[in-house]
Amino acid sequence: QKEVEQNSGPLSVPEGAIASLNCTYSDRGSQSFFWYRQYSGKSPELIMSIYSNGDKEDGRFTAQLNKASQYVSLLIRDSQPSDSATYLCAVSSGSARQLTFGSGTQLTVLP
């Protein structure tokens, strides 16, 4: 059973701070890693993807991947109240490259 683990939170950070979201996965053969954001009552939307070890930056978002430790993280710099949402980690593995999702971390950015 492939597992993707996230702290459910809630995680609260003040406006302007760095929010750090973490995810671990069990399948060492996993190839691709994704972060989805889901606002309350809405559908998930992709915000970051990362495929190789290291950091990938996109605006205020940085995804970090460490395959040896089977660990992927998402950093949100200068957090805004509009970043308040649930963040879902997703991992692609297997011949069909199906996504396995974590249960999500609820982030609240306090004004």
Added chain:
Amino acid sequence: DADVTQTPRNRITKTGKRIMLECSQTKGHDRMYWYRQDPGLGLRLIYYSFDVKDINKGEISDGYSVSRQAQAKFSLSLESAIPNQTALYFCATSARGSGTGELFFGEGSRLTVL
């Protein structure tokens, strides 16, 4: 209009009833998926289809069936609904070659089975 449209958006039904959730997309994607979301359990894959003639079971297919009527339409059926199928159901699409990682979700169908 949404690129991925699900109907109905909300449905309340009784145990033992047959329910169909429908999904249509205008994105032109070959691949379509049905997920369910439960509090604390994240998104779990029920069925997926890479084209009209290719349908595959996901992690939790028991109690569900699907039909891919056309490239743009993918329906999920609960033949005899039970209360533990109460959940939020999402249809999603992805493009061939995207590595199945970039999914585009519909707005969700909330199903309550009494």
